[in-house]
Amino acid sequence: MTSIEVPVLIVGGGGCGLSASVFLSDQGVDHLLVERHADTSRVPKAHYLNQRTMEIFRQHGIRDDVLAEAAPLDKFGKVRWATTFAGDGPLDARRIHEMDAFGGGGLTEKYAAAGPELPSKLPQMWLEPILRRHAEQRNPGRILFSHEVIDFSDEGDHVIAEVRNVETGEVITVKAQYLLGADGGRFVGSKVGIEMQGPPSNVNTTTVYFSADLSQWWEEGTLITHYLSPEDPDLSVNLIEMGPSWGKACEQWGLHMAPGPPGRWDNETVVDRIREVLKVPDLEVTVHKVTDWIVNAILADRYRVGRVLIAGDAAHKQPPAVGLGLNTGIQDAHNIAWKLAAVLNGSAPESLIDTYEAERRPVGRENVDWAVSAAQHHQVVIDAVGGGHNIPAGRRGQRLAAYFDPSPLGDTVRARALEMFDTHRGGCQSFEMEVGFAYxxxxxxxxxxxxxxxxxxxxxxxxxxxxxxxxxxxxxxxxxxxxxxxxxxxxxxxxxxxxxxxxxxxxxxxxxxxxxxxxxxxxxxxxxxxxxxxxxxxxxxxxxxxxxxxxxxxxxxxxxxxxxxxxxxxxxxxxxxxxxxxx
CATH class of the missing domain: 3.40.30.120 (Glutaredoxin)
Known part of the structure; x- marks a missing residue:
């Protein structure tokens, strides 16, 4: 059996794990990264890179490659609400509201004053290959995809892990001083007794990743557009550009369906549903992936057990509101990398690593709670115009018609709703959450x-x-x-x-x-x-x-x-x- 000895073993080659590899390399720390999948993510996942993350990428020489592929701020710096994507009914394809978001529009000057970088939009499926390329360039031969950890043990002064080549079945033994679990919570944390704490969740969201030419109908410039069906709450969806081109030239899309049981659709049956919710009955669609996922709000009770540490989704999972998930994971890696380097090069004792949890877990707690609060409040906002999932089918058209009524009473309805929309700045303008966290x-x-x-x-x-x-x-x-x-x-x-x-x-x-x-x-x-x-x-x-x-x-x-x-x-x-x- 082949044996490898390295100071750090990273388990997981997603956005957090690959970032950790880059940061460790820049700190001069030898390490091995293993990822069970053959390649980086094939689905978009997270797509917003906040201001602090872009500053970190600037520091580590990744920023230019990200910006070369990312959407510019004028292509995503708003959040928009509308009735339907298309259609020719009296309440179809009508804009309800839009607001500047995530550094766009009137926010840009304020964001620019706070830091040298502005936020960017680049879905994880495009970001991860960039991170992998940088990781491999800085640590050649030590970024192993199609390799999974099948077992490991903390021996007190080191960690022993068994790593299997998924393609050949060969097992190698890795001896490391520290193991960093960036595996999304799949294995590492539970293996050492770390518990994910939070309320139980059974809210399933179905996301469809597909290609289609939507240029005829698409109103560009948003990070996300919420479509609130006047007919049926189950026809309300969120639509997001996923690139690789942006604006009306966008080829690929992410469609978040209304909550419902998993397994409702597959790649074939979902095509008709896409046409139905978008109200484009003859749309040519190529479905790439249908995923069901649970909306969680959980935080690890510990970030470290002995010589095992966790980061990213292995330590915290939250609703996608505010876009803090991937960003928090990358910032976890940024925090632990220099501390591991200081301990491994002998300039600090092992106790320095304890400050990782002391600093990052409170940030994880705050970010999970903030995302939950923003998601819950957004429901209240769309209820205010009659488009929330709680508004039954029979009343939705009436409520939305009142919103568009040109009468003086309609003016009042809109004024009340717009005051509610303004409170959503806590969800899409909260840049203090991006750059203001402190230890x-x-x-x-x-x-x-x-x-x-x-x-x-x-x-x-x-x-x-x-x-x-x-x-x-x-x-x-x-x-x-x-x-x-x-x-x-x-x-x-x-x-x-x-x-x-x-x-x-x-x-x-x-x-x-x-x-x-x-x-x-x-x-x-x-x-x-x-x-x-x-x-x-x-x-x-x-x-x-x-x-x-x-x-x-x-x-x-x-x-x-x-x-x-x-x-x-x-x-x-x-x-x-x-x-x-x-x-």
């Missing part, structure tokens, strides 16, 4: 300050350099090159950011770095420094004086800050690193 405990040194107040709808973001938060973005320049402050962090090591009067911090940094065997890149921003704060944007968000300092982790979160100078900068930084690295 209250873990590998951070709190400074005693309070977290900035968060508005209830999470549609406003307050940048802050408070420890635990993502480094605030501002545009700076060096030798004429325009950069984001986030670009200062590179892909590895810590970054110490000071002002023009922060020389003592900069001089102490290399001595402390040598003491702890860590990489620290010291930079200064301000008048006379190597980086210029050309428009005052950094001064507006830094929350330290020109003599102060920020220490930023490899994952771009602030680990510590000093608002001003210190009598003994070297001793202060020594204590900071001892705390962060648990030494």
């Amino acid at each position: 209250e405990e873990g590998a951070v040194v709190p400074d005693g300050t309070e977290r900035p107040a968060r508005v209830p709808m999470r549609d406003e973001h307050t940048p802050t350099s408070r420890p635990g938060h993502r480094l605030p973005h501002a545009w700076i320049t060096r030798d004429g090159e325009r950069l984001s402050t986030l670009d200062l962090t590179g892909r590895t090591g810590f970054t110490l950011i000071t002002g023009p009067e922060g020389t003592a911090w900069s001089e102490a940094a290399p001595r402390v770095a040598e003491k702890f065997s860590v990489q620290v890149n010291a930079v200064r921003i301000g008048d006379g420094a190597e980086y210029a704060d050309v428009d005052g944007g950094w001064e507006a968000v830094r929350q330290i004086t020109g003599a102060g300092a920020l220490l930023v982790r490899p994952d771009q979160h602030v680990a510590w800050r000093s608002t001003g100078a210190d009598e003994d900068a070297e001793q202060a930084l020594t204590e900071v690193f001892a705390t962060i690295l648990d030494r």
Whole structure:
């Protein structure tokens, strides 16, 4: 039997697992990734890449390849509600409402001020090949598709796993110091006794992935369009562009049917249903896949058991509202990668890995709860116009007709409904949930300050350099090159950011770095420094004086800050690193 020994074994080659591979490679960590399927996903799955994820892709050199295939913001930056997709009845094909969403339209300026990247739309079936290519380029020969873990055991100081080649049946033994389960909760978590906690769910959703030419009827520009049938709640659907072209040129689509029992349709029988719900009776359709899936709202009780860790859907599953699922998984991987690297290279003890759960599980909890809240509230919103699934067939036409009534009473009906629609910004404009998550405990040194107040709808973001938060973005320049402050962090090591009067911090940094065997890149921003704060944007968000300092982790979160100078900068930084690295 063949044996392989690696520091880290990743189980699962989806969006989270492949991202973890890229991040570990960039941290210089040798690892093996195994995925039981022969190839990346053949169905769209998640399709929204939020602002924070795009910043991470920027940091790790993936962003350009994503943008080359992704829909531009003007092609998806709205959410829309309509009666039906097509049809010639008095209530057919009528727009009910649309609103800017996910950084589009009037939101773009606000999102652009918050970070160097804007959100993108690229379904997982197109994203994963990009991630796989980057993973294979950075870790050649160690990304094994058609391989599945059939058993593993935690031996205390290492993990032993049996990996089977699905095509040949050959079994190899893998010895790893850590195992990262990114398998969607299929096997790893339950094997070590991790429980997924949350209310039981039996709500089945059927998604049909198909190709068709819808250009004659399609109103482009949305991330998702909700069609609320005036006739029958079971004919209400959501339709989503799935590329690979965008707008009216889109070839492939995802259609979410009304909730119902699994197994209702197969690739052949669903064709007539597609034509019925879209009201295009002679539509030429090629069905690629019909999937039934349960809408869950569950969170793992632990993210780590011994030398086994979990991330992505293996740790949290939530309704697709707000688009936090895949993004949270990629951000999980971003958090754990640098910590595994620090432990494996000897600069931190194993206890640093415990901060992964301490930091990421509260974020997982908040994101699951927020997605549930948004999904439930959306039901209330569409009920307000008479299009919800709770509105019976006999009353739907009457309710929707009242919404379009040109009379003064119709004006009132629309005004009331539009106020309800506006509350949906908590579901599609909550960019504080995308970039504002923070770590209250873990590998951070709190400074005693309070977290900035968060508005209830999470549609406003307050940048802050408070420890635990993502480094605030501002545009700076060096030798004429325009950069984001986030670009200062590179892909590895810590970054110490000071002002023009922060020389003592900069001089102490290399001595402390040598003491702890860590990489620290010291930079200064301000008048006379190597980086210029050309428009005052950094001064507006830094929350330290020109003599102060920020220490930023490899994952771009602030680990510590000093608002001003210190009598003994070297001793202060020594204590900071001892705390962060648990030494």
